[in-house]
Amino acid sequence: MPIIINGHDVAAPADPRVSLLDLLRERLDLTGTKKGCNQGACGACTVLIDGQRKLSCLSLAVQCDGHDITTIEAISEVDSLHPLQAAFIETDGFQCGYCTPGQIMSGIALRGEMQRGAPSHVTPRLEDVPEASNEEIRERMSGNICRCGANNGIIEAISSYVRGTL
């Protein structure tokens, strides 16, 4: 079965060592997904696999056979912005921009997780649907490191997106 990347069928690589991240960046020229650590520690490589946020550096490409991959390149048209992308510009949620695609992909998936009621480490009551409090969003985004320190802008943008106020 092919891997479906941004709606296109892509054959799995012959070399089973190739990570999904390297497939995207080095073989398909989809360089919007970034490599920060290649070991699951920074979140820069976050993509959606079947709608869930996943670290593409920790996923072997061959494991993605038959799965649906969405990268930053596919969340908006060439001349338009996804609401969360626009919010990042508005809140200045980045400086160098290198962690940014990962933060945005993570933020998009996070909204779904919260709507489904999945609790986090800081959710006060497990039986409630979690509220998009500042702390809740910060905890859930803590797998995506921003070394430039654009954290306030990132959390502001994602909070408004999760609350649906964009």
Place this chain on the structure above:
Amino acid sequence: MTDSKNLGKGSSITRREALAGGAIVLGAIATKPLSAAPTTSHSTVPKTVLDPLIERPGQLGTPRSRRDGPLKVKGGARYAAEHHLKDMTYAALVFSTIARGSISEIDSRDAETSPGVVLVMTHLNAPRMGAPEPFLATPTGASGSSHPVMQDAEVFWNGQPIAVVLAETQEQADRAARLIQITYQAKTSVTRFSEAKQLETVATFGGEKLQTVRGDADAALEAAPVKIDVSFSSPRHNHNQIEPHAVTVAWQGKTLRMYDCNQGLSLTAATIAKVFGIEPAQVHVSAEFVGGSFGGKTLWQYHIVAAAAAKLSGRPVRMNVTREGVFRMCGGRAPTEQRVALGADKDGRLKALIHTGFTPKIQQNAMTEPFIEATQRLYSSETARIEVRAAHMDMLSNTFMRAPGSAVGTYALETAMDELAEKLTIDPIELRLRNEPDVDPTNGKRFSQRGLVQAYQMGAERFGWIPRKGQRLGRREGEWLVGTGVASAYYPHYHFPGGAARVTITADGKLLVELAAHEQGVGAATTTAIIAAKRFGIDFEDVEVRYGDSLLPGSHPAGGSQQTASIGATILAANTAMIAELAKIAPQGTPWAGLSSTGLTTVRAGIALTERPSVHIGYKELLARAGLQAITIEADAATPTAAETWSMHSYGAVFCEARVNADTRELRVSRVTGVYDCGKILNAKTAASQFRGGIIMSLGLAMMEETQFDERTGRIINASMAEYHMPVHLDVPLIDVAWTDIPDPHAPTGARGVGEISMNGASAALANAVYDATGKRVRDLPITLDKLMV
């Protein structure tokens, strides 16, 4: 004062009372001039002429979104490792595992026959190359060290690149690199700080001795009625830019083409040219986007290895340095051991100021962590002994990391000031105000502009600082011990020579600015457009900026927070040159023809008589009348000289609220206010982000950051992002930032630069808040929870 009743009292002070209290404390100094350094008739001091640009209403300082925003949020910005070249190979490095010695044997037979391998390069077959010139050691040096690259069998540090494999894919290169067998002949090495310290020398930084001696500070300390004498240590740190270092390289005819991540393009090109014995113009380095730099994206051995391997193999090379590789090969901040001793009279006036200590460096660089810089400027003291001693170690080159020196130096000084305030039973802000100098305490120069006092006033009000007189105001909230602290920030103003630009006005009245500036997240293109728009009297939208390429004019290193000053001075020079050209093309007989640049000014998308601005002609009309499609000039910025006359530095006041868990001693930061005095702020949006970013890294420095170094072997232990801890979102509260916005009359466009100042102050403010909360002074960074256990 630790009993909980009194702690409770502290918390019951309302915000309004707190503000009033703050005003009382600060009222005493409100008579100090609140504006820039006054013009003066002092015969040796040149007259101050305020740049008219600062006064013009409009674009300076208004918040503007980054021009590269859409590209970055869409993942369309291409970084160093994202340029694909035809026939490109992938590189994998092998690093030494001893600290000092030589390679006695390399067995690369298995690697050479491994699938996909194109080349194995070691010192045995690398092309002959010169040693790179280190940054600050020569005017054009850009390298982290002067070690020759794969020229002989010598090993100088544990982690030195000693072999590289090129293969068709990264996976093949990585595999083959693991097959290389190396045998070493080890020599004795110095990998222990304590051992290195015995060989110490007084250090220099940028050619100046890191030493200030004023009077007999030791005797004054002895005699002072109130004193403290404390020792500090800070560990190694790494920049950990989220983009790991990378370069994509090809030899194209006689040109070496490099797609790089770099904050010093022109210097890098010049240094690499010397290494390969070619002209600087033959090295074409570009870096349109850099995924964070913080002082670390300079020239390291991997650049030279990649270029040499590309030469030897005849194929382009993609060098993706692994995260571990970054730790092994690209240096970070050196550790320090510091002593701060302060002696004061009963009123808190400093009589003795002693700040000394040690820091290791390598013999092959020109970088000593200058941790005393803030101490040389922040406070007046009758006597002073301030000094850094460097100790040479066999280790990876230490280097510049955000606010070199002062980041860890202000930690020591500003927590010591807090201790002194407590002993004196004086509010810590008041103590600083009582020691506010009239002139630079180290060299007697007047300040170009200094607003530390204003920063404290603004900050105290925004934060709701509650003045204290020797007592802790920390309180308990449930399981959390809550405290507040304050500290000064300081960073010098640098302005390097070499700025230049090419500026074009086109027939449609638009402006193109081209210069070798850098964008590593600072918003340089946006700020350049703001300055140029204002200077040329043109709409921001009508200015295009091209940057990030060594073939463009000028050298604008994005270091020392000086790029904006460099660009400001360059645009000013370009404006003068352009006015002269426009006066030449103005038709004979018109009022503008042949006038000098002082007689003309650029306003409302054209030129006008300086004396009679209504006599105006638009750029479009001017070019149309002259029958020109475009007019282009190139200009060099004037050599910066202001710092010869003036003491030019930036200041800040930082306030923190810390929460320490009473049971687990987990430390959280709940509030931060930072107010900075950096001259004129040019873009409120990007400047605020710079300030916050520095504060966050400073909190990281205080709370968790440490590159662990195995003193037995000289090897970095936690060479990974999983084990080098940095602030994540949950560690970062909402951060309040503000600025005095007082233009520096002697800095280009009134701006002194904003990138590094906020790296200083926050860590000490946090430590002081931790003390307020817990009664514990932690003098060995980082403040991990084990150190807060009772």
